[in-house]
Amino acid sequence: MRFIMDKDIGILIFSILGFVLYVFIQFLIFRFVKSEKVIKGIVDVYLFTGFIQLLSESVMLGVAPAIYSFILYTLLVANYIIGIFGLVESSVRIRILMEINSQGRRGIKEKEINIKYNKKIILEKRLKRMIASGELKLDKGYYQLNKRLSFYNIAEMFYRIIWYLYK
Numbered sequence: 001m002r003f004i005m006d007k008d009i010g011i012l013i014f015s016i017l018g019f020v021l022y023v024f025i026q027f028l029i030f031r032f033v034k035s036e037k038v039i040k041g042i043v044d045v046y047l048f049t050g051f052i053q054l055l056s057e058s059v060m061l062g063v064a065p066a067i068y069s070f071i072l073y074t075l076l077v078a079n080y081i082i083g084i085f086g087l088v089e090s091s092v093r094i095r096i097l098m099e100i101n102s103q104g105r106r107g108i109k110e111k112e113i114n115i116k117y118n119k120k121i122i123l124e125k126r127l128k129r130m131i132a133s134g135e136l137k138l139d140k141g142y143y144q145l146n147k148r149l150s151f152y153n154i155a156e157m158f159y160r161i162i163w164y165l166y167k
Contacts, residue, residue: 010061015072018053022077025049026085039133042085046077092117 025045033041053073058066096117100108127143130136136143 007061007065010057011065011069011072014053014057014061014066014069015076018049018069018073019076019080021052022046022049022073023080037132038129042081046074050074092122 022045025048026042029045030038030041050070050073054066054070057069061069096113099113099116127136131138134146137146138144
């Protein structure tokens with residue numbers, strides 16, 4: 001029984017360490033990543049740290065615990081991306097508050113905020129990010145949805161099913 005408890009604790013510890021490594025590497029690397037490469041960077045860092053975690057844990061605890069730990073690591077990273085990183089990255093309100101906070105007691109003038117956060121710049125950044133992630137494509141000056149499976153397509157599919165059922 002003690003051996004099983006040790007593997008359980010090992011799975012938990014390796015999952016958390018893998019997640020901490022993910023966040024640490026993300027903080028180091030994302031300072032230098034352009035906004036249109038963020039999605040690719042998230043996946044690359046996830047795969048890199050996941051590989052390190054899987055390899056080290058399979059050597060120390062075995063293959064099955066490594067797989068369980070990788071699943072838990074994946075859930076931790078997904079929750080972080082959706083619940084924390086995604087909100088900060090996409091929320092203009094939070095970014096403006098962070099910008100004001102970074103200026104200290106002196107504050108920031110509205111003119112300075114408008115330079116970074118006017119509608120045109122926000123729209124350009126979001127469209128570039130959606131093209132880079134594969135959500136959209138730009139064809140002859142027209143933005144179009146890609147015909148691949150995405151979070152938007154899944155949500156739209158559920159919305160249509162619910163709309164059809166309750167019509």
